[in-house]
Amino acid sequence: xxxxxxxxxxxxxxxxxxxxxxxxxxxxxxxxxxxxxxxxxxxxxxxxxxxxxxxxxxxxxxxxxxxxxxxxxxxxxxxxxxxxxxxxxxxxxxxxxxxxxxxxxxxxxxxxxxxxxxxxxxxxxxxxxxxxxxxxxxxxxxxxxxxxxxxxxxxxxxxxxxxxxxxxxxxxxxxxxxxxxxxxxxxxxxxxxxxxxxxxxxxxxxxxxxxxxxxxxxxxxxxxxxxxxxxxxxxxxxxxxxxxxxxxxxxxxxxxxxxxxxxxxxxxxxxxxxxxxxxxxxxxxxxxxxxxxxxxxxxxxxxxxxxxxxxxxxxxxxxxxxxxxxxxxxxxxxxxxxxxxxxxxxxxxxxxxxxxxxxxxxxxxxxxxxxxxxxxxxxxxxxxxxxxxxxxxxxxxxxxxxxxxxxxxxxxxxxxxxxxxxxxxxxxxxxxxxxxxxxxxxxxxxxxxxxxxxxxxxxxxxxxxxxxxxxxxxxxxxxxxxxxxxxxxxxxxxxxxxx
Amino acid sequence: xxxxxxxxxxxxxxxxxxxxxxxxxxxxxxxxxxxxxxxxxxxxxxxxxxxxxxxxxxxxxxxxxxxxxxxxxxxxxxxxxxxxxxxxxxxxxxxxxxxxxxxxxxxxxxxxxxxxxxxxxxxxxxxxxxxxxxxxxxxxxxxxxxxxxxxxxxxxxxxxxxxxxxxxxxxxxxxxxxxxxxxxxxxxxxxxxxxxxxxxxxxxxxxxxxxxxxxxxxxxxxxxxxxxxxxxxxxxxxxxxxxxxxxxxxxxxxxxxxxxxxxxxxxxxxxxxxxxxxxxxxxxxxxxxxxxxxxxxxxxxxxxxxxxxxxxxxxxxxxxxxxxxxxxxxxxxxx
Numbered sequence: 001x002x003x004x005x006x007x008x009x010x011x012x013x014x015x016x017x018x019x020x021x022x023x024x025x026x027x028x029x030x031x032x033x034x035x036x037x038x039x040x041x042x043x044x045x046x047x048x049x050x051x052x053x054x055x056x057x058x059x060x061x062x063x064x065x066x067x068x069x070x071x072x073x074x075x076x077x078x079x080x081x082x083x084x085x086x087x088x089x090x091x092x093x094x095x096x097x098x099x100x101x102x103x104x105x106x107x108x109x110x111x112x113x114x115x116x117x118x119x120x121x122x123x124x125x126x127x128x129x130x131x132x133x134x135x136x137x138x139x140x141x142x143x144x145x146x147x148x149x150x151x152x153x154x155x156x157x158x159x160x161x162x163x164x165x166x167x168x169x170x171x172x173x174x175x176x177x178x179x180x181x182x183x184x185x186x187x188x189x190x191x192x193x194x195x196x197x198x199x200x201x202x203x204x205x206x207x208x209x210x211x212x213x214x215x216x217x218x219x220x221x222x223x224x225x226x227x228x229x230x231x232x233x234x235x236x237x238x239x240x241x242x243x244x245x246x247x248x249x250x251x252x253x254x255x256x257x258x259x260x261x262x263x264x265x266x267x268x269x270x271x272x273x274x275x276x277x278x279x280x281x282x283x284x285x286x287x288x289x290x291x292x293x294x295x296x297x298x299x300x301x302x303x304x305x306x307x308x309x310x311x312x313x314x315x316x317x318x319x320x321x322x323x324x325x326x327x328x329x330x331x332x333x334x335x336x337x338x339x340x341x342x343x344x345x346x347x348x349x350x351x352x353x354x355x356x357x358x359x360x361x362x363x364x365x366x367x368x369x370x371x372x373x374x375x376x377x378x379x380x381x382x383x384x385x386x387x388x389x390x391x392x393x394x395x396x397x398x399x400x401x402x403x404x405x406x407x408x409x410x411x412x413x414x415x416x417x418x419x420x421x422x423x424x425x426x427x428x429x430x431x432x433x434x435x436x437x438x439x440x441x442x443x444x445x446x447x448x449x450x451x452x453x454x455x456x457x458x459x460x461x462x463x464x465x466x467x468x469x470x471x472x473x474x475x476x477x478x479x480x481x482x483x484x485x486x487x488x489x490x491x492x493x494x495x496x497x498x499x
Numbered sequence: 500x501x502x503x504x505x506x507x508x509x510x511x512x513x514x515x516x517x518x519x520x521x522x523x524x525x526x527x528x529x530x531x532x533x534x535x536x537x538x539x540x541x542x543x544x545x546x547x548x549x550x551x552x553x554x555x556x557x558x559x560x561x562x563x564x565x566x567x568x569x570x571x572x573x574x575x576x577x578x579x580x581x582x583x584x585x586x587x588x589x590x591x592x593x594x595x596x597x598x599x600x601x602x603x604x605x606x607x608x609x610x611x612x613x614x615x616x617x618x619x620x621x622x623x624x625x626x627x628x629x630x631x632x633x634x635x636x637x638x639x640x641x642x643x644x645x646x647x648x649x650x651x652x653x654x655x656x657x658x659x660x661x662x663x664x665x666x667x668x669x670x671x672x673x674x675x676x677x678x679x680x681x682x683x684x685x686x687x688x689x690x691x692x693x694x695x696x697x698x699x700x701x702x703x704x705x706x707x708x709x710x711x712x713x714x715x716x717x718x719x720x721x722x723x724x725x726x727x728x729x730x731x732x733x734x735x736x737x738x739x740x741x742x743x744x745x746x747x748x749x750x751x752x753x754x755x756x757x758x759x760x761x762x763x764x765x766x767x768x769x770x771x772x773x774x775x776x777x778x779x780x781x782x783x784x785x786x787x788x789x790x791x792x793x794x795x796x797x798x799x800x801x802x803x804x805x806x807x808x809x810x811x812x813x814x815x816x817x818x819x820x821x822x823x824x825x826x827x828x829x830x831x832x833x834x
Contacts, residue, residue, distance in 0.1 A: 141697060143697060143699030186661060188662075335549060
């Protein structure tokens, strides 16, 4: 129970008025950063990092990690209201969050998203408090083969479930892989598919593709459908929060499953993005109302948000205990730790107790503060949808352009965003699903890298993916997910023939 | 990768809180200075740039804000080309690592360090040969024997990036001991160290700062340093051993030396006054206790060079990289 005593000591540190003030500033800044597409949590933390050098390290990390929580909360807002994911892990939230907003239920969707985020984070923090050393060791077992298996599982849990014709899904996914391949090949150090265009050195950034495909594409579609925003009749009072809360406990199973997926992905560390996709895919498959997913099902908001937040929070564990960041933001925080003279790694928990437990206590308090801040703002966010389309559309367009520009400070990216917008519009008109394309852009190069690293290590033998219990289990789970519908069909046929 | 406007706004707020210091004649920045990092956030170069930014802000060393911007695309090529095309703009400086040489050589992008104006060498980063502490080899000799005994290609070396410093050193070791390794590239140095702790690779050549935590935690063991003399820091780190106690690889019969440049360049066509301003600035940065702590934590070699000495050093190093990369077969076709 030494941990609990440490934790209470941590609360005493985090509850100093100065630290509480930093916490609230951090959350507010984080929400703003999360709302602006392109300006992700990693960027926000990186910009503010130098300003914290004069603070004590514990206060500094409290403020910076609160920015991180704030950004995790904020990412959901634009996904639900405008179909523009502010962060990579909010993409899966758009699938059901945006339809809900269009049906006049933005308040419900936002409340569900924020609350699930909180639940996911809380679950992850409790895990960090109780079993930190145990779980940290688990991450060490993940070499390239295990990582590839995780990505494989993320793809497979997503492929089998699309309602669109399978060939369209595959076509969209392959297009995503092709786009992900542009730029520097990290295994051979060669440039691929850049055709000498220096702007393409960086490849196609995921954020620019998503802002274009979803944001601009959506505006084009809405224009065609008569310039009307369909969320106009949204109820805007705080009662909607309480009403939604009454519904949420019914989905405890989805929440728990998503928490587990999120913690697993955060610790390994694969990150919040595969966690949110995987959680959405599995929820759709296992839910009784799975067929309604994509049409505005509240469960389709709960699953990805819970998992993303659980992963985002537990990603700090490998950072602290091993020095491996589980997310881009964690990478920047890691740099901060080094600058403050704190050495992340196995000794941090032993030598810097006050810092570590102060941070963990601030995770509890920061998320609670974040939840209160964003929930009170739900009516305000929802009211945005009442603004006439003619006014809001140009604003969204400007926001998208700023977002695309700020990813690499490049005007080329703004043009690219518009091209992706047209592409998104065309694909939607032809009924090609966008989700597999986006999934492939986000995870394609990582999966490829892990695959090739594994094969380098095994000198070309595919057996490496079945070489130990851990990797084999994940691969088999992936294969089951891939052929799930075929298995189901076979099973029901078997039953009818038996009868 | 940094949103410039917000960056500037925040930095401006920070600066306005502080009183300005008087300084002598000569050139001074009249608007915010962009500090380009040709690598991603969280890496070694990025950490150094952000530490400098923090020191400049805290000690009020500049009247204008210093704004760190990551341009990591194409193994840093994006950042170098950006500075190259900003000819005559004295408000842009760049921090370099070995990709100053390796990126143009390996990818063939139209860039050479001579396109930029050299300002100062801030430090040199050391490379250390690491193995997992569970492994039986306690000395370089044991390690070399084990590597030679293993079937060709089954001994795995992990490193950061492809055809960059870590892989160049690996090829150098292969040559020196006549063994064949399989080199596995990863995205970042911290990840490489953890892969070694998890026994997914057999050895690494991590920079001190990337692996020190695992050394202190008893997970990794340093065998030797790829420098001409041992590192200068004698404070004990783990098991009563200090950085100073790690022998040089050469003294252990592994003839390979490699140090990585952490230096500053600025846009082409800078005037003497402008170069002088930045040299003075970095001299002030180097004098702060924060910088000295940073050097100690990362066990850096603190050689400081400017002007012709610096240019001469870079030129010699470029030749050496060309030779090393040619021998290893890493040159892009057409180079």
